[in-house]
Amino acid sequence: MLSFLIRRILQTVPIVLAVVLVIFVLFSVVPGSIASTADDGRGPTDPQVVERMKKQLGLDDPVYIRFGKYIASLAKGDFGTSFRTREPVTSMIAKRMWPTLQLIFAAIAFAIAIGVPLGFIAALRPGGIVDTVSMVVAVSGLSIAKFWLGLLLMYVFALKLGWLPSFGYGDGGLKYLILPAVSLGVSPMALLARTTRAAVLEIMTADFVRTARSKGMSETRLVRWHVMRNALVLILTTVGLQFGALMGQAVVVEKLFSWPGIGSLLVDSVLQRDIPAVQGSILVVVLFFLTINTLIDVLYGVIDPRIRYA
Amino acid sequence: MFKKIAIVVGLGLALSATAEAQTPRKGGTIRMTAPYGSSFTSMDIHTSPRAQDEIYAKALHRSLYIWNSAEGKPVLELAKEDIVSGGGLVHTFKLRDDVYFHHGRRMTADDIIWSYNRIIDGSKAYPGARFVRVIEGAAEVEKGQAKEISGLKKIDDFTLEMKLTEKVDPGFYFFNAITSIYPADEAAKEGFIQKPIGLGPFKFVEHVPGSRVVLERWEKFYKPGKPYADKLIISLMSEAAARDVAFRNKEIDTSVLGPAQYLAYQADPALKSTIVEVAEVFTRYMGMNPSFKPFADKRVRQAINHAIDADLIINKLVKGKAYRATSWLPLTSPAYDKAMKPYAFDPAKAKQLLADAGYPNGFEFEWTTSQNESWGLPIVEAIIPMLDRVGIKVKVKQVETAVLAEAIRKGDFQAYIYSQATGPDPQAALKCFHSSTPQSACNYMSFKNADFDKALDQAGQTDAPEQRVALLQKANALLQDEAPVWFFNYNKAVMAVQPWLKGIQLNATELTHQNVEDLWVDETSPAK
Numbered sequence: 001m002l003s004f005l006i007r008r009i010l011q012t013v014p015i016v017l018a019v020v021l022v023i024f025v026l027f028s029v030v031p032g033s034i035a036s037t038a039d040d041g042r043g044p045t046d047p048q049v050v051e052r053m054k055k056q057l058g059l060d061d062p063v064y065i066r067f068g069k070y071i072a073s074l075a076k077g078d079f080g081t082s083f084r085t086r087e088p089v090t091s092m093i094a095k096r097m098w099p100t101l102q103l104i105f106a107a108i109a110f111a112i113a114i115g116v117p118l119g120f121i122a123a124l125r126p127g128g129i130v131d132t133v134s135m136v137v138a139v140s141g142l143s144i145a146k147f148w149l150g151l152l153l154m155y156v157f158a159l160k161l162g163w164l165p166s167f168g169y170g171d172g173g174l175k176y177l178i179l180p181a182v183s184l185g186v187s188p189m190a191l192l193a194r195t196t197r198a199a200v201l202e203i204m205t206a207d208f209v210r211t212a213r214s215k216g217m218s219e220t221r222l223v224r225w226h227v228m229r230n231a232l233v234l235i236l237t238t239v240g241l242q243f244g245a246l247m248g249q250a251v252v253v254e255k256l257f258s259w260p261g262i263g264s265l266l267v268d269s270v271l272q273r274d275i276p277a278v279q280g281s282i283l284v285v286v287l288f289f290l291t292i293n294t295l296i297d298v299l300y301g302v303i304d305p306r307i308r309y310a
Numbered sequence: 311m312f313k314k315i316a317i318v319v320g321l322g323l324a325l326s327a328t329a330e331a332q333t334p335r336k337g338g339t340i341r342m343t344a345p346y347g348s349s350f351t352s353m354d355i356h357t358s359p360r361a362q363d364e365i366y367a368k369a370l371h372r373s374l375y376i377w378n379s380a381e382g383k384p385v386l387e388l389a390k391e392d393i394v395s396g397g398g399l400v401h402t403f404k405l406r407d408d409v410y411f412h413h414g415r416r417m418t419a420d421d422i423i424w425s426y427n428r429i430i431d432g433s434k435a436y437p438g439a440r441f442v443r444v445i446e447g448a449a450e451v452e453k454g455q456a457k458e459i460s461g462l463k464k465i466d467d468f469t470l471e472m473k474l475t476e477k478v479d480p481g482f483y484f485f486n487a488i489t490s491i492y493p494a495d496e497a498a499k500e501g502f503i504q505k506p507i508g509l510g511p512f513k514f515v516e517h518v519p520g521s522r523v524v525l526e527r528w529e530k531f532y533k534p535g536k537p538y539a540d541k542l543i544i545s546l547m548s549e550a551a552a553r554d555v556a557f558r559n560k561e562i563d564t565s566v567l568g569p570a571q572y573l574a575y576q577a578d579p580a581l582k583s584t585i586v587e588v589a590e591v592f593t594r595y596m597g598m599n600p601s602f603k604p605f606a607d608k609r610v611r612q613a614i615n616h617a618i619d620a621d622l623i624i625n626k627l628v629k630g631k632a633y634r635a636t637s638w639l640p641l642t643s644p645a646y647d648k649a650m651k652p653y654a655f656d657p658a659k660a661k662q663l664l665a666d667a668g669y670p671n672g673f674e675f676e677w678t679t680s681q682n683e684s685w686g687l688p689i690v691e692a693i694i695p696m697l698d699r700v701g702i703k704v705k706v707k708q709v710e711t712a713v714l715a716e717a718i719r720k721g722d723f724q725a726y727i728y729s730q731a732t733g734p735d736p737q738a739a740l741k742c743f744h745s746s747t748p749q750s751a752c753n754y755m756s757f758k759n760a761d762f763d764k765a766l767d768q769a770g771q772t773d774a775p776e777q778r779v780a781l782l783q784k785a786n787a788l789l790q791d792e793a794p795v796w797f798f799n800y801n802k803a804v805m806a807v808q809p810w811l812k813g814i815q816l817n818a819t820e821l822t823h824q825n826v827e828d829l830w831v832d833e834t835s836p837a838k
Contacts, residue, residue, distance in 0.1 A: 032712035052435035260520030264348035
C-alpha cells in the first residue's frame, strides 16, 4: 500500500510543475498590470508611482528572470508577496483556506447525504414515481445556475421565512453556512444521484448479482454487500472529481454570499492583476484537487484490492 | 456655491434634513457595505487609493483635512488653524492638542512628518506620493536624494510648518485617506497591518478578509460626544442582487444601487423613501486620440458630440442614473457653469461638420472599451447606430478595465470610453488638459491649447476666489469648444439608506465615504 501511495504522489510532481509553468506564462503574457489599476479611476495616473511600482515589484524584469525567482521562492514554500496588500501570499491564502474548506465539505456532505440515497432509491424501483421525481430533481439541479439558485434561497429562507441570514460569514457557524453550502451542493447532489442510479442499475444486472440471487440471498443483503460496495467505486470517483470542481465553482457562491474564501480572493486578484496572489490561489486549488484525487485513488485500493496491484 | 449646486433629489434631502432636526441617539450598531469588490486591499491605507478601502479608513483613520459635504470643500481636521504666508506657499498649522491614537498616545507634529515621509518613500511607491509631492523637498526624498522632506518643519509639538512648491489649497491634497496620519512609533512595527491604529472615531476590532471589518467606538475621539454609535460593521458585498436582498431583509443599513435597482427602488413605494443621491465628481466620456487623423480636426470631434443622443442613452440605458455632461467639470464642481449648455443632438449639423472637415462619407475608427454597464460596452453598442447615421463606422475593441487603463496611459487607442475623477479640485481636474501635463499622467488626449493654458495658469496665480472661478469656467468652456472628448455624463451616485440610519452626508467625492462619527441609528434599528 505504501509503494502505491508513493507512486501516486510522485505522479503528481510533474503535474504540479506543468501547472506552475502554465499559470506563470499565462499571467505574464496577459495584458494589464497592477500598476495600471493603481489609481482606481479616482485620480490622474501618477506615472512616477507606476514606474516605481513596476520596478519595486520586478515587473520590468524579463519573464525568464521572474520565473526563476518564482520557482526559487516556491521551492522554499514561499508563494511571494501580494502586489496589492504587500502581505505574504501564504498568509493571505491561509486566512481564506478554512472558510473555503468549510463550504466545500458542507456542500459535498449535502450532495452525498441527498444524492446517493436518491440515486439508490431511484435505481431500486426504476420507472416508478420516486425514480421519475428524483431524476427530474437531478436534471434540474444540474441545469440550475448557482448564482440564481443562491438568490432564490436568499429570497425564500432569509427574506420571506426569516430563518437564515442572507449573507456573511458571521462566526463561521452553521446558520451562515447552510445557504451557500446548499447553493454549491445542489449540482454535485444531482450528479451523484444520476451516477449512483446508473451504477446501481448496471450492477443489478451483473452476473454475480444474478448468482447471489439464485443462491437465495435476500434483497437487503444483496444491496448492502454486493451492489453498494461495487457502486462505491463510481460514487467515489464522482465525489473526488466534484471536490476539485467545487473549489473552482465556489467563486460564484463566495462572491454572492460574501463568504471569505479563496474564490473571492482569486477574483479580486485577477481583476487587479495581483499575479502572486493569483498564482498562489490557483496553485492551492490545483494541489487540493490533486490531493483529493490521490486520496480517492488510495480509497479505491482499499475498496477494490485489484486496483492496488494493477 | 458648491452646496447651492449640489444635486439632491426627493426624499434624500428630506432624510438628511430630518436627521439634523432630531437629537442623535447614542449607542447601537451601524452596518455599512463596501460594494466595490470582494475584499479590502489592505489594512494599511497608505498602500491603496481604492474607493473601497477608504470606506473603512474613514472610520479608522484621520488626515490633516477632511471633506465637508455640506460646504463642498476640504476643511481642517487635525489642525485648528492654518496661517498662510510666503506668498501662499508656506502654511503653518496649529494642530489640535486633544487628538489621541487608538493606543492612547497623543498625536504631535512628529506623527504628521513621519507619515508624509513614509508616503513619499520612493522605494515603496505609495499612491499618496502624488499628494505629498507638493511639499517642498518631497520629490528629493522620493528620488532617494534626501532622507527627510525639507519643507516640513516641526515648530513645536503642536505647530507644523509646511512649505509647498505650488500655490495650491493643501486641503485638496491632504483630505484623502491615503494621506492618513499614522502613529510614528507603532506604524513602523511589523504587526501594524494586522491591528492598525489610527486617529479615527472608531478603533479596530477585527478584519475577516473577504467578509467584513468590525470597529468599535473610540472613547477618546476628539469631537465631544462623537461618534454616536458603539459599533460599526462594514460588510464586503460586491453583488448588487445580494445587497438588495440583505437591504430588504434589514440586515444592512446602506446599499449602493446600480441602474436597474435604482429604477426598481423608485417604483417601490416602500423603498423609494430610502434613496439618497448626489452628483459625484466623475465625468464619463469618450477620449479621442488626435494622432488618429480624423480626430486631429476639431470639427470631427464636435461632429461626434452632435451626432450622439446622450440624453436618450442616459434616460433609457443608464435609467436616469447620471446627469448630462456639458463639459469636463461636473455639476458639483465649484467652477461649474450653470449657464453652459451641452452639445445639442443634431445629426444634420454633425454631417455638415464632417463634410467641412473633409469627411463627407465619414470614416471608421476603433473604440476601446471595457464591459462596464455605465460607461462601457452597452453604451458603445447604443452609440454605434447613432454614429452610423452620420457615416462614422465603429470597430469595437473590448478589453478588461485593467487593460483599458494601461492602453489609455500608453496612448494606445484611437478612442476609448472611461470614467474619470474630475474633482473635487477644479484646478487639478483641468490641469489634465494643460500642455505641460504628460500624456501618461492624465493628458490622455495630448491636448494643447495656448488659451486654455493661459486661463489655467492665471487661475493658479490669482488670490481672488471669484476671479479664479471665472478663469476656470473660461478654461472649461474652451474645453467644451475644443471637444477633445465626447462629453457623456456625470455620475449620479445612488444609495439606499435604512430609515433608522441618520446623518448621511451627500458626499460628492464618493457617496460611500461617510464621516461616520456623524452617523447615528435610532431605536428602530434591528441591529443590537
